[in-house]
Amino acid sequence: MSLNNEKTVPKSCFDCIKSIESVYTGGCVAISKDESKIFTTCNEDIEVLDFSTGTKIAELKGDTEIITSFAVKPDGTHLVSASRSQLLTIWDLSTFKAARSFKAHEAPVITMDIDQTSTLVATGSADSTVKVWDIDRGYCTHNFKGHGGLVTSVKFHPNKDDICLVSASDDGMIRVWSLNKGKCIAMMESHVSVVRSIDFTQHDNGQYMVTAGRDKIINVWNWKRKALERTIPTYETMEAAGLLEIDSDIGLDARYKNVVYSGGDKGIIRLWNMDTGEELFAQTKELNSKHTFVSILYLSQSQDLVAITNDENLLFYQTAKRLERKRQIVGYNEEVIDLAFVGPDQKHLAVATNTEQLRIYDTENLNCELAYGHKDIILCLSVHNSCRIMATGSKDNTALVWMINMDAPVNERVVCVATAVGHTKAVGAVCLAQGAGCAFMLTGSEDRTVKKWDLDPLRPIFENPERMAATIKESGPIKLRSLYTFQAHDKDINSICVAPNDNIFATGSQDKTTKVWDVASGKPLGTLQGHRRGVWSVAFSPVDRVIATTSSDHTIKMWSLSDFGCLKTFEGHTNSVLRSEFLTKGTQLMTTGSDGLIKLWNIKDAECVLTLDKHENKIWTLAKQHSEELVATGGADSVIRIWKDTTQDEIERLHKEDARLLEQQQALDNFLVVKDYRNAIMLTLSLDQPHRLLNIFQDVIAAAEYRNGLDTEIEGGSDGEDSEQAIVGARVVDDVIGSLAPDQLERLLGYVRNWNTNAKFARVAQAVLHCVLTKYTSQTILDLPSAKDLISAIQPYSERHFSRFDNLLTDSFIIDYTLHAMEAFHPVGMEALTLNEANDYNDEDE
Structure with missing residues (x-):
């Protein structure tokens, strides 16, 4: 087998720079009012995504139970979620942490809505009740009873002066609750099946209400009279409907001011004239697509619609361009079977998953095209x-x-x-x-x-x-x-x-x-x-x-x-x-x-x-x-x-690291030549070179002993007096050991532990240990992450002595015990041990 003669650099390192993971597994979806974040349900957690790129910003970890509903404050400061555990959780979106949790209902919460002041949240439950909660204070302000089945939709009326809440149940009954009066003030009966959506006109302060359900109709209600104005047959099981706030050209006649959007089991968005019931526009369903819409969100700033499909995708449509799809986010990929880079710049990724759709990802912003x-x-x-x-x-x-x-x-x-x-x-x-x-x-x-x-x-x-x-x-x-x-x-x-x-x-x-x-x-x-x-x-x-x-x-x-x-x-x-x-x-x-x-x-x-x-x-x-x-x-x-x-x-990093180490080694050699022990010891610790540091300590101690020998022959030697006062041969070395940062001290004690296992180096180890225990308090040493392991390995005597060492209470005991332990290794240090102290230890040993 012949290899190419051209020199190539073998690959040796790959880093994962991006992951395309599941961000939506079905359920609730919300978008912040400023359209900066998307919130999606992912099993028992809530994913926070960047609106423009779809990348994950944060994750709100749930309580191991599936999320059933959630809503975001209009001011964007908090999110309220409910799970099957029947707990209501308030999340602080500045820290993405739970602020408080409390039990809300006797059955799971199915739907919720937050009023425009970001003060109150209404929850509708499978226990047939509707409750209103003060979000910041965390208590229930109202408990409304009267529905005969599951509460499937709740919505606050936009009028801030007379706060009203509308709720609907699976029996088709719609109730209007006055928060000021604390009771039901109206009942609207027209739907014969589950009501999935409630919305109000905004330009006239909610003079009209639109409701849609699985009975394949859209109802238009006069809010003031609480009476049915019009029924629009859609011939489609409705899962979502609402009102567009039209202030730009969407290709419709300018006289259409009240336009209703709807979506359901046909998997397309349709627009309706609320005043006449006329269908204004319907999307063309894509070939071989099988999805249906389970929800549609209206974005008031961009005037876009976001449709959520039953196969866990988020489709973004532009109302200004006759509902042309702008982008889409795939929530769940199932099993990835095959993939390939495509496009002339190969910035897109074609993916085959456990579906009939061909998916083309933009690897830069994770936008995904679905091809049927x-x-x-x-x-x-x-x-x-x-x-x-x-x-x-x-x-x-x-x-x-x-x-x-x-x-x-x-x-x-x-x-x-x-x-x-x-x-x-x-x-x-x-x-x-x-x-x-x-x-x-x-x-x-x-x-x-x-x-x-x-x-x-x-x-x-x-x-x-x-x-x-x-x-x-x-x-x-x-x-x-x-x-x-x-x-x-x-x-x-x-x-x-x-x-x-x-x-x-x-x-x-x-x-x-x-x-x-x-x-x-x-x-x-x-x-x-x-x-x-x-x-x-x-x-x-x-x-x-x-x-x-x-x-x-x-x-x-x-x-x-x-x-x-x-x-x-x-x-x-x-x-x-x-x-x-x-x-x-x-x-x-x-x-x-x-x-x-x-x-x-x-x-x-x-x-x-x-x-x-x-x-x-x-x-x-x-x-x-x-x-x-x-x-x-x-x-x-x-x-x-x-x-x-x-x-x-x-390779470049290693070259730079080698060059840096070479410079540091040269600097270390220079420090040793001029006997700059302070910088030499600090640099050796940073380079993690225990053997080099051991040599420094040995040289310092040997030099001190040599000077002491000369001083005994020449009286009045001041150097000898200075050396006798030093623990590790020179006072400058003692001072360096006494000024180490916690991580450096821990590293030094690790070296001492290893040196102490070798009889050749034990004398130096005990001298350094003596200096450490002299310069630092017991609490400083015991606060080190690996203090116990280091001390147990360093102590040279019996387990009986160690049990005392492991429960040290005073600084003096540490120092005294260390001096006692050094008897065989550091005679210079033993000169500081008084006869009475030695006798005390001998008595204890007996």
């Missing part, structure tokens, strides 16, 4: 080198070819241009030709056959993508013709990969084999046998005549295309290896497995140089950019991780 075409779950993806052409295979037994242009208008960004129908079972593997013309497509199926499809009819579309949308709109997707079909394996085909030159392709199957085929004729060229279990993926090297295969037998094998023999086997994964990609000009291989690990291998020596562990379940898929700057992974944990190659940054 398949009728069942998408199982595989393949992208052409241009990154503008993509193919998908699905459980609906078909493969589709797509054109991608993320700069086009919303409905033209991802367009299905061709369909391949012919397989009798699910299409689990697909691969496009990589040549300039993208002349063919290969598909493999659970029916064990391989088909080659002619893409020549698509050449005019590929060459002139500007006319693509118009062409497809007129005639629909082109039906592709199969050039050949043959049975390739005895079991399901899991993977198809075409060689860089488009001349041969390989298939991997559950029958434990990989086979190599001629593209032009479909004839077999060789069989790769050696795996003990099914083969999950195959990949051609970009530079050598080799192929990599991954298998359920926990191994990766490298094969020669010359004689179809096995060249290398990589072992390291603890479960099935599911995907592989060649990196660094074919010199490295990245793999993912069912063990949730990503591994990077050097092919030359079959060595694993990096393991990444961020996923919590099997990693089904792996994709890379052409530049290999970014790598993306996705798996059964419903999380997409985007990894950046930071090898060069790490």
